Amino acid sequence: MKPPKGIRILLVDDEPHILQFLELGLSSEGFEIKTAPDGASAVEIAPLFKPHVIILDVMMPEMDGFEAIARLKENLSYGAGIIMLTAKDEVENRVRGLTLGADDYMIKPFSFDELLARIQARLRNQFPDLLGEVVHGPFRLDDRRKEITHQDKVLELSPTEYELLKFMVMNHGIVLSKTLILDRVWGYDFGGEENIVEVYVRSLRDKLGDKEHRLIRTLRGVGYRVDLP
Structure with missing residues (x-):
């Protein structure tokens, strides 16, 4: 694009x-x-x-x-x-x-x-605001409305789910470690456990119908990667 x-x-x-x-x-x-x-x-x-x-x-x-x-x-x-x-x-x-x-x-x-x-x-x-609405594969991201559409369906996301999915989609094809995700989505001063990332990724997969983890892939011991069609 x-x-x-x-x-x-x-x-x-x-x-x-x-x-x-x-x-x-x-x-x-x-x-x-x-x-x-x-x-x-x-x-x-x-x-x-x-x-x-x-x-x-x-x-x-x-x-x-x-x-x-x-x-x-x-x-x-x-x-x-x-x-x-x-x-x-x-x-x-x-x-x-x-x-x-x-x-x-x-x-x-x-x-x-x-x-x-x-x-x-x-x-x-x-x-x-410079880019406005951006399309990546089946995703349409509108940061002004804080809205993500997947296959023409608006996803019901919490603010943190929105930021996480946006970060992963915008960096599709790149392996993202849990530490990097925590820093960029939750912030450098986040004092919780890394497992929070797994919880939110599981929720996103449910909302995306990604039961086989083909969209959000887990690379064991490394992190996650979004693969777009």
Whole structure:
């Protein structure tokens, strides 16, 4: 599904071939793109360009991604979504980036389709009025009405069920751990048990008629994944 016109993405990376790859791919998807070769340039460009999503490499010369995240969060009061790009073994860096205010991360090398899914997730979470009604397979999500339709039937969902199903559908095809689900749906300060996720997933499956777990799949020891037809 092509995004509406006017969605702006800022790409920040010191590797020209990555910038070119992402710029060509995301431009063809209908996004407005600007690029920056380092954190300092991104901090200068962002207030003028006003991106909805920033895709930011961590390891860059002069001003690295961590300092850039902090500066961008200070300067962009409207809450642009920030997706970090990190190497596979940089667990501490990912934790540090999320603590500083990044919203998501991707590990290099990454799938372009997964990047698109994560961009859409950031837009839905942070700019719901921009996208309005969005269709993913048999699901129609209307964040303004807080309503999800499945196969042309409006689902009767509690507020938490709505947020959980929205998060899972918007990230369809991506494995979501219980910890990540708790952080994004219940919040970082949730003090309850992880089993609450199982309870809500069971309720969603009942309401979706997903008795065989073909729609919301369980990956034992890993998490859940929504598979769309």
